[in-house]
Amino acid sequence: MGSENVKLVSWELSPVGRRVEWVLKLKGVDYEYVEEDIFNKTNLLLQLNPVHNKVPVLLHHHKPIAESLIILQYIDQTWNQYPLFPQHPYQVALARFWGTVADKLAKTSYDAMCRSGDEQEKKVNEAVEIMDKLEEEIMGKKFFGGEKIGYVDIAFGWIPWWLPVWEEVGSMQIVDPLKHPAISAWTTNFLTHTVIKDNLPPRDKLLLYAHGRKREFSSALSG
């Protein structure tokens, strides 16, 4: 225990921080968890990630790595058990591509939640258009990674748990079970996986935080 010398600096409600936790657990890598107060960022974080000052940061033998998707790739290269990527370089490139889509789609969906009226509608339409492509991609598969959770599943891991909260707070719909039955089925597959269901933040805290962010955003606009 602890012999791996791995420390994760993250924040309880962060969907990108959870990506790293899920992967460490899937691979069975022991790590120390350090909760960061993102409203009162510590000197530690500013020192570890001076360019963006964002969680998560992984420390391996005291050396920091930032950006969740890059951390996942580092972990996969360092601990070989439970590989996250397919074998062939072309399949690897496609997985990386969907990883960038996951980040852009998360940003668009979150922005949609914060906005209202025409601006919101525009963002929702953008998000739905990408969701339609994702529906084609997952159709007929249990996970994006095939029979088991892989890099792309982890990257889109915010859809099953965070997105319904954002949809509720923004009074909007991005995943439609009738239009996106395959994504809806994947959502269930993902959430019922032991490692995932035991490592999710409390829904009430997510709701509280999201409501707060939407209020802040509206008052910044009107203020």
Add this chain to the structure above:
Amino acid sequence: MGSENVKLVSWELSPVGRRVEWVLKLKGVDYEYVEEDIFNKTNLLLQLNPVHNKVPVLLHHHKPIAESLIILQYIDQTWNQYPLFPQHPYQVALARFWGTVADKLAKTSYDAMCRSGDEQEKKVNEAVEIMDKLEEEIMGKKFFGGEKIGYVDIAFGWIPWWLPVWEEVGSMQIVDPLKHPAISAWTTNFLTHTVIKDNLPPRDKLLLYAHGRKREFSSALSG
């Protein structure tokens, strides 16, 4: 010639498209170049990159890969000559991290060019803050990759040639030779490399395009 079965769909003035060309040339990989009319996107592009419809797209044995930084990683994995990344996984993670910074900084700088007044000032300050970090990173080195051009140099390859155009069109300064002497020295090292200097778009075309984009952006705001 052409036996590699590599095709690059790109656009002459695209800084991210040039990344791929530079790397193919550094590695000596033969390829066919297909110029895409980005103002009149072809069905080919929509079919190759249905999620974002953006250049560049690399086709290897007719299979498409999108997103320039992902294409670079695929090329590096597929053709081993002239490796773009350092050996150690930790150094690889750092290189990938700077790659994401390169994309964000490019977006911030380009957005700054399009804007004016306080909005522009905010974007310029954001960009300068990242440029200050980059100055520390390159200090004392010929290239980010050490003695030769590597992944990080290619990722920031828009700084030496595109950024001065954006600065001129936006009447702003992001790289300051007095504050950023190491970046300025790197700019010269980069631009005088044979592969780079022979593969740059004409400056007058870049200027014309950038002026057009700034005008469009201003009229969209006032319209």
